Amino acid sequence: MFNYRESIDWNDVPLVSMDALCASVVERCRKGWRLLAFFGVPSPAGTEVLCVLADASSRLLDAVRALPGRAYASMTPHCPQAHLFERELFETWGIRPEGHPWLKPVRFCPAEGEKRTSRPGPAQTDYYRVEGAEVHEVAVGPVHAGVIEPGHFRFQCYGENVMHLEIELGFQHRDVEHLILTSPSHLVLPLMENIAGDTAIGHATACCTVIERLSGVTITDRAHILRRLALELERLANHTRDLGAIGGDTGFLPSSAWNGRITGDFLNITAELCGSRFGRNLLCPGGVKWDVDAALSESLVRRLRSAFRDARGSVDVMLETSSVLARLTGTGKVSFEDARALGLVGMAARACGVDMDARTDWPLCDVSGGSTRRRIRTTGDVLARTLLRSDELNDSAASAESDLMQLGFSSGEEPCRVSMPESLPPHRLAVAQVEGWRGEICHLGITGKNGEWLAYKVVDPSFHNWSGLAMALRGEPISDFPLCNKSFNLSYCGHDL
Amino acid sequence: MLNIIRERLHQGYRTLNYPFASPSISPRFAGLPSLEPTSCKGCKSRACESVCPTGALHISPEGPELDMGRCLFCRACESACPEGKITFTHEHRLAAYTREALIVRGRAPETIDQPGIRQARGEQKRDLSLFSRSLKLREVSAGGCMACEADVNVLGTLIYDLGRFGIEYAASPRHADGLLVTGPVTENMKKALLDAWQAVPEPKIVIAVGACAISGGTFRGSREGCGGVESVLPKGCVDVYVPGCPPNPWTILDGILSVAWKKRMAK
Numbered sequence: 001m002f003n004y005r006e007s008i009d010w011n012d013v014p015l016v017s018m019d020a021l022c023a024s025v026v027e028r029c030r031k032g033w034r035l036l037a038f039f040g041v042p043s044p045a046g047t048e049v050l051c052v053l054a055d056a057s058s059r060l061l062d063a064v065r066a067l068p069g070r071a072y073a074s075m076t077p078h079c080p081q082a083h084l085f086e087r088e089l090f091e092t093w094g095i096r097p098e099g100h101p102w103l104k105p106v107r108f109c110p111a112e113g114e115k116r117t118s119r120p121g122p123a124q125t126d127y128y129r130v131e132g133a134e135v136h137e138v139a140v141g142p143v144h145a146g147v148i149e150p151g152h153f154r155f156q157c158y159g160e161n162v163m164h165l166e167i168e169l170g171f172q173h174r175d176v177e178h179l180i181l182t183s184p185s186h187l188v189l190p191l192m193e194n195i196a197g198d199t200a201i202g203h204a205t206a207c208c209t210v211i212e213r214l215s216g217v218t219i220t221d222r223a224h225i226l227r228r229l230a231l232e233l234e235r236l237a238n239h240t241r242d243l244g245a246i247g248g249d250t251g252f253l254p255s256s257a258w259n260g261r262i263t264g265d266f267l268n269i270t271a272e273l274c275g276s277r278f279g280r281n282l283l284c285p286g287g288v289k290w291d292v293d294a295a296l297s298e299s300l301v302r303r304l305r306s307a308f309r310d311a312r313g314s315v316d317v318m319l320e321t322s323s324v325l326a327r328l329t330g331t332g333k334v335s336f337e338d339a340r341a342l343g344l345v346g347m348a349a350r351a352c353g354v355d356m357d358a359r360t361d362w363p364l365c366d367v368s369g370g371s372t373r374r375r376i377r378t379t380g381d382v383l384a385r386t387l388l389r390s391d392e393l394n395d396s397a398a399s400a401e402s403d404l405m406q407l408g409f410s411s412g413e414e415p416c417r418v419s420m421p422e423s424l425p426p427h428r429l430a431v432a433q434v435e436g437w438r439g440e441i442c443h444l445g446i447t448g449k450n451g452e453w454l455a456y457k458v459v460d461p462s463f464h465n466w467s468g469l470a471m472a473l474r475g476e477p478i479s480d481f482p483l484c485n486k487s488f489n490l491s492y493c494g495h496d497l
Numbered sequence: 498m499l500n501i502i503r504e505r506l507h508q509g510y511r512t513l514n515y516p517f518a519s520p521s522i523s524p525r526f527a528g529l530p531s532l533e534p535t536s537c538k539g540c541k542s543r544a545c546e547s548v549c550p551t552g553a554l555h556i557s558p559e560g561p562e563l564d565m566g567r568c569l570f571c572r573a574c575e576s577a578c579p580e581g582k583i584t585f586t587h588e589h590r591l592a593a594y595t596r597e598a599l600i601v602r603g604r605a606p607e608t609i610d611q612p613g614i615r616q617a618r619g620e621q622k623r624d625l626s627l628f629s630r631s632l633k634l635r636e637v638s639a640g641g642c643m644a645c646e647a648d649v650n651v652l653g654t655l656i657y658d659l660g661r662f663g664i665e666y667a668a669s670p671r672h673a674d675g676l677l678v679t680g681p682v683t684e685n686m687k688k689a690l691l692d693a694w695q696a697v698p699e700p701k702i703v704i705a706v707g708a709c710a711i712s713g714g715t716f717r718g719s720r721e722g723c724g725g726v727e728s729v730l731p732k733g734c735v736d737v738y739v740p741g742c743p744p745n746p747w748t749i750l751d752g753i754l755s756v757a758w759k760k761r762m763a764k
Contacts, residue, residue, distance in 0.1 A: 145668035197644025260654030275525035
C-alpha cells in the first residue's frame with residue numbers, strides 16, 4: 001500500500017496469482033475499497049493485469065498485478081463494479097473473464113496486435129432482449145436529434161415502460177491511450193485536453209499531476225490555486241448549462257434560455273485566464289502557463305459575482321416552480337445500493353447518498369481554501385441530481401472567488417510554474433484522482449526502462465456512470481429518457497477514449 | 498409568476514448585433530496568425546517546427562507557413578521563434594472556402610483571404626431579401642470531444658441567436674440543407690457520417706468545424722481512422738472550413754454566415 005501522492009517503483013508492485021488478485025479485489029470492495037483501475041500492461045512474459053484499489057478513509061492506494069494467461073474466473077458476479085473493466089480487458093488484450101454475465105465489446109475495436117480493419121461496429125451486435133407478445137424494442141442513435149455526441153440506446157419496452165436499457169458506445173473511440181504512448185511529449189497534453197472537451201481542465205490536471213508525482217516535482221501554491229480556480233470555473237459552467245438543459249426538458253424555458261448565456265459568461269472567465277473558453281493550453285506539467293495579476297483578479301471577481309448572481313436567480317426561479325419540482329421528483333431513481341455496487345462516482349453517486357468527493361478525499365494540495373463542503377442528496381432521482389448541482393454552484397462560486405482574491409493579493413510573490421526534468425524516471429507508477437465536474441477522473445501512468453510510457457490509463461467518470469443511467473431508466477416511461485440523460489449528462493468520448 | 502417576470506427584467510436583452518457590432522473576446526485569445534516575411538535561413542534551431550504538436554508549422558524556402566487546418570492555436574511556435582516572427586492576432590474571423598486558404602504565409606490580415614474579413618471590408622450589407630435566407634444544418638459529431646459541439650450549440654443561445662439569420666439545426670439530415678461536421682471522424686463513425694451525408698438532399702453543403710474535422714487535429718496519427726471529414730466524404734465536398742481547437746463561437750458563427758453568403762452569391 002502506498003500514499004496516494006507518491007509514486008512507487010514498478011518492480012515493487014507485487015506479482016500474485018490471478019486467483020489471489022481477484023479474491024483480494026472482491027474482499028477489499030466488500031470492505032468499502034473502490035476499484036480505481038484494472039487493465040493490461042505488456043510485459044516480456046505476456047500481458048500482465050494491474051489492479052489499483054483505493055480506500056478513502058485511510059487515503060491509501062494499493063496496486064497488485066498478475067499474469068492471467070488467456071482466461072480467468074470473472075469477478076463481476078461478486079464485484080459488479082469490475083464489469084466494464086473486465087469487458088475492456090477482454091476486448092483490448094483478449095483475456096477472457098470466464099463467467100462474466102454480459103461479455104460484449106466496450107468500444108468495438110480490435111485487440112492489441114490484431115488487424116485493425118474488419119470488425120463488427122457498435123450497434124451491429126445482439127442486444128439483451130426481452131421476449132413477449134407486447135414487448136417492443138426502440139433503437140436510438142448514433143446520430144441524435146440534438147447537437148450531441150454519437151451513442152446507441154436500445155430500449156426493451158412494455159407499452160410506455162422501459163424494462164431494460166442497453167447503452168452501446170464506441171463510436172467516439174479515437175484510441176487515446178495508445179496515442180499517448182506513441183506521441184511526442186508535447187502532444188500529450190493537447191490529447192488530454194481532447195479526451196472530453198468539456199472537462200479539459202479536469203483531465204489536464206490529472207495528467208500533469210501524474211507527471212509531477214512520477215518526477216517528484218512539487219509545484220507552487222500559486223499554481224495549485226490557479227488550477228483549482230480553473231477546475232471550479234469548469235464546474236460552474238457545466239452545472240449551469242446542465243441546469244438550463246434540465247429546465248429545457250421540463251418545459252421551463254426562461255431558465256433554459258438564460259442559463260445558456262450564463263454558461264458562456266463562466267466559460268469567458270476561463271477564456272480571460274488563457275484565451276480558450278474551455279481552458280485549453282492553461283496547464284502544463286510544473287504548474288500553469290498563465291498568471292493572474294491584481295488588476296485581472298479584480299475584474300474577474302466582478303464578472304464572477306455578476307455571472308453567479310444571474311445563475312442563482314435563474315436557477316432559483318426554476319426550483320421554486322411547483323410544476324418543475326413535480327416533474328423532477330421521483331424520476332429516474334438509482335438506489336444507494338446500486339450506486340455503490342456499480343461503483344458510480346461524483347455527482348451522480350452523491351445524489352444517491354454515496355459520500356465521496358475527490359476534492360476532500362484525495363486533495364491535490366494542502367493549500368487552504370477551496371470547496372470543502374460535501375454535498376449529499378439521498379433520493380437518487382433527477383431532483384437530487386438537480387439540487388446537488390444547484391448546491392455545488394454556491395460552493396464553486398465561493399471557492400473561485402476566494403481563490404481569485406488570493407491570487408490578486410499575492411500577485412508576484414511566487415511563480416506559477418516550476419521547471420520540469422527533461423525525462424521521466426524509469427520504472428515508476430503514479431496515480432492521480434481529480435474531482436472533475438462529473439466526478440472522479442483517474443489517470444495512471446507507468447514508465448518503462450528509459451522513462452518512456454509503458455502504459456497510461458485514463459478512467460473518465462462517465463466510464464462508471466453510464467451504467468447508472470441504464471439503471472435509472474428501469475421501470476420509467478421511455479419519454480423520461482431525455483430528462484434522465486440530461487440529469488447525468490455523461491461524456492461519450494470520455495467513455496470511448 | 499411575478500418572480501419569473503422580475504428575473505426576466507433583470508436578465509435583460511443580451512443579443513449582440515453581429516456581424517455589425519464586434520464581439521468582446523478575451524485579450525489572451527489567439528486569433529488569425531501573422532507571420533513576418535523572413536527566410537528563416539539564419540535560424541538553426543527551427544524550434545517552431547519541433548514544438549508544434551500537430552505539425553501545423555512548416556518552414557518552406559520562402560519562409561514559415563502555418564496550416565490553420567491543423568493548428569491548435571496553442572502559441573507554442575510564438576514563444577519558440579527566437580526572432581519573434583510568429584504572432585497571433587486578435588482576429589476571430591478565420592473561416593475559409595478552400596483548404597489551401599487556411600495556410601497562412603505572411604502578415605495578417607493583408608495577405609489573407611478569409612471570407613469574413615472580406616465581407617467586413619465593405620461587401621457586407623444588411624440582407625433584406627425575403628427569400629433564400631433559410632439554412633438548415635444537421636450537426637454530426639464524429640469523434641468530437643464535445644468542445645466544438647458545445648460551441649456550435651451555444652450559437653442557439655440568446656447572445657448569438659442563430660435563428661435571426663434564418664439558420665437552424667435540423668433534427669434529421671433529410672430535413673437539412675447540409676451537414677456541420679465536428680470531430681476527427683473515427684473508424685466507428687465513418688458509416689454513420691456517410692449515411693447522414695447521403696441522406697441530405699442535393700445540393701448539399703458541408704461545414705467542417707474544428708482542427709479535428711479539417712485534418713484530424715491531435716488524432717491524426719491514430720489507428721482508428723481520424724483523418725477528418727475529407728477522409729470519408731468526397732474531396733471538395735466541404736464548403737467552409739472553420740479552424741480552431743475548438744473555434745470560438747464567433748468564429749463558428751462567421752463560418753456559418755460565410756457559407757450562407759457563398760450560397761447566395763452563387764445564385
